[in-house]
Amino acid sequence: MARQKCANVGEKLILVPPRYDLYLQCSNAMIELLKEYTPFIQRYSVDECFLDFTNAVDSYSEALALGHRIKDRIKKELGFCVSVGISSNKLLAKTCSEFGKDSVHTLYPFEIEEKMWPLPIEDLFMVGRKTKAKLINNFGINTIGDLANFNVDLLKYKLKSHGELIWQYANGIEASEVRKSNFIEMKGMGNSTTSSWNIEDEKEARLFILSLSETLGMRLRNSHNLCSLVAISIRYSDFRGCSKQRKLASTTNVTSTIAETAFTLFKELWDGMPIRHIGVSISHLSKDEYTQLTLFDEKNIEKKKNLDKALDEIRYKFGNKAIVRSCFLESGIRPMTGGIGDDDYPVMSSIL
Numbered sequence: 001m002a003r004q005k006c007a008n009v010g011e012k013l014i015l016v017p018p019r020y021d022l023y024l025q026c027s028n029a030m031i032e033l034l035k036e037y038t039p040f041i042q043r044y045s046v047d048e049c050f051l052d053f054t055n056a057v058d059s060y061s062e063a064l065a066l067g068h069r070i071k072d073r074i075k076k077e078l079g080f081c082v083s084v085g086i087s088s089n090k091l092l093a094k095t096c097s098e099f100g101k102d103s104v105h106t107l108y109p110f111e112i113e114e115k116m117w118p119l120p121i122e123d124l125f126m127v128g129r130k131t132k133a134k135l136i137n138n139f140g141i142n143t144i145g146d147l148a149n150f151n152v153d154l155l156k157y158k159l160k161s162h163g164e165l166i167w168q169y170a171n172g173i174e175a176s177e178v179r180k181s182n183f184i185e186m187k188g189m190g191n192s193t194t195s196s197w198n199i200e201d202e203k204e205a206r207l208f209i210l211s212l213s214e215t216l217g218m219r220l221r222n223s224h225n226l227c228s229l230v231a232i233s234i235r236y237s238d239f240r241g242c243s244k245q246r247k248l249a250s251t252t253n254v255t256s257t258i259a260e261t262a263f264t265l266f267k268e269l270w271d272g273m274p275i276r277h278i279g280v281s282i283s284h285l286s287k288d289e290y291t292q293l294t295l296f297d298e299k300n301i302e303k304k305k306n307l308d309k310a311l312d313e314i315r316y317k318f319g320n321k322a323i324v325r326s327c328f329l330e331s332g333i334r335p336m337t338g339g340i341g342d343d344d345y346p347v348m349s350s351i352l
Helices: 020-034 060-078 090-097 109-115 129-139 144-148 152-170 202-222 255-269 301-318 346-351
Strands: 041-045 048-051 084-086 104-106 188-199 225-236 241-252 275-283
Touching: 020 041, 020 048, 020 060, 020 202, 048 090, 060 084, 060 104, 084 090, 090 104, 090 109, 129 152, 144 152, 188 202, 188 225, 202 225, 202 255, 202 275, 202 301, 225 255, 241 255, 255 275, 255 301
Parallel strands: 084 104
Antiparallel strands: 041 048, 188 275, 225 241, 225 275
């Protein structure tokens, strides 16, 4: 889509690929640092978490100073910036954490009217595009303050329980605990790419699938999981889309197994028309602490696992360009697509 919108820009358009593995690595390093301050940490997402200091700080000024110490230490030791929000509940803390980048803000109940109520209604947690349109068009509610001072019974009548919930949030009412938890359990992961040209033969499609599977397998192993279901999705140049999936005989994290299964599905699915988008996904995940073997396991499966492990170690240490499959040479297709980008981040990579 960016290429289409910037068709006349030429080389001025810079496409930066995501690096999910590095992102998770940074997130894990931050959590380990935060554990030095409190054991009560709820990991809300890969880049957000809540910390409970209920009985650890005695004043507003002490909480603010602690927030600055944590922010500055993360920047110095890990090499990236964070924003810290401080309040008496998770909702208000999350809200004020978005007041600015690389900063520390407070939003206590006595500050709600001054700091939160003037904000546009879409800045309130749980107010999405559709809810925003209803609030503005049906009730003339444009700011969080408008919602906070609106008739809650009418909101409940028109928007059911969601109306009451967002009214409570607009008034800073939220009482959920900071529960000590691990990262959200993954149910699956996927990788996809849109080609800048039409894919019209099996050889090219196979390379794209292998490229996607390389990164996907690396992410799967890094998460210490195995998968038992592989799926392929394709979208044609005329925007038609279709997908197909298959359950494996046994769980795996081997790149070649994922790639070959995905390519088999592709051949069963493809009708020969030009393709612009291919996606590979895996699900039915389980921890890699043990593997249930079957009579139908692939030959040399242990050798393949050891090969993947060696490749992962090389790529994590020296970058994903350090070792690639020869089939990608002169192909014009990236050896690894999605998940790990082409460029290094020297500050973060060297520290972490």
